[in-house]
Amino acid sequence: MKNKLLSIYDRLYDRFGPQHWWPGETPFEVAVGAVLTQNTNWGNVEKAIGNLKKAGKLNPMALYHMQAGRLAPLVRPAGYFNIKAKRLKNFNDFLVGEYGGSMENLKEEALTSVREKLLSINGIGPETADSIILYALEKPVFVIDAYTKRVLSRHHIMEHEATYDEFQGLFHAGLRKDAGLFNEYHALLVRLAKEYCRTKPLCTGCPLEGM
Numbered sequence: 443m444k445n446k447l448l449s450i451y452d453r454l455y456d457r458f459g460p461q462h463w464w465p466g467e468t469p470f471e472v473a474v475g476a477v478l479t480q481n482t483n484w485g486n487v488e489k490a491i492g493n494l495k496k497a498g499k500l501n502p503m504a505l506y507h508m509q510a511g512r513l514a515p516l517v518r519p520a521g522y523f524n525i526k527a528k529r530l531k532n533f534n535d536f537l538v539g540e541y542g543g544s545m546e547n548l549k550e551e552a553l554t555s556v557r558e559k560l561l562s563i564n565g566i567g568p569e570t571a572d573s574i575i576l577y578a579l580e581k582p583v584f585v586i587d588a589y590t591k592r593v594l595s596r597h598h599i600m601e602h603e604a605t606y607d608e609f610q611g612l613f614h615a616g617l618r619k620d621a622g623l624f625n626e627y628h629a630l631l632v633r634l635a636k637e638y639c640r641t642k643p644l645c646t647g648c649p650l651e652g653m
Contacts, residue, residue: 584628590632
């Protein structure tokens with residue numbers, strides 16, 4: 443399985459090259475994006491983050507002193523804006539309350555500990571927590587999303603109905619635990635799913651064709 447996972451990675455990297463994901467000027471911006479990207483596309487998230495920047499609210503202390511009702515219109519482009527405003531506030535209140543609003547302080551926590559704490563925040567599930575850990579805190583945890591499940595199940599590596607933890611365990615067991623590798627691999631799987639392994643797959647010319 444390790445060889446198969448590495449073979450997939452090599453094919454994707456050879457075709458697409460480095461993805462430079464996750465876009466964001468600061469770790470906090472990356473974390474905000476991870477919360478807002480739930481159930482929407484990245485283009486909408488960029489618009490919401492742009493609104494926060496224009497309003498001067500893309501920093502922990504500014505968000506901390508802002509009510510969710512005032513935050514919601516700014517994140518409207520990301521969809522489900524009332525819910526996402528509350529989730530973003532929940533994350534930010536945690537960050538300010540326990541770490542003084544510092545992503546660097548949060549980064550000092552051990553991976554297992556920080557993951558447990560993030561998952562205890564209302565509205566933060568495994569995918570969002572792991573996105574924050576991998577992309578904002580640069581700790582080695584593999585992010586599992588719908589794209590990853592689609593690609594792996596179509597190539598008969600794991601059943602689509604397998605749990606998040608089962609999918610994640612596959613990568614953790616089969617690859618060296620390296621944040622850079624996990625970052626690039628996940629981003630490449632997303633690229634593959636968007637261009638070839640779509641809901642209606644485009645198999646001809648796919649980098650994994652024949653596997």
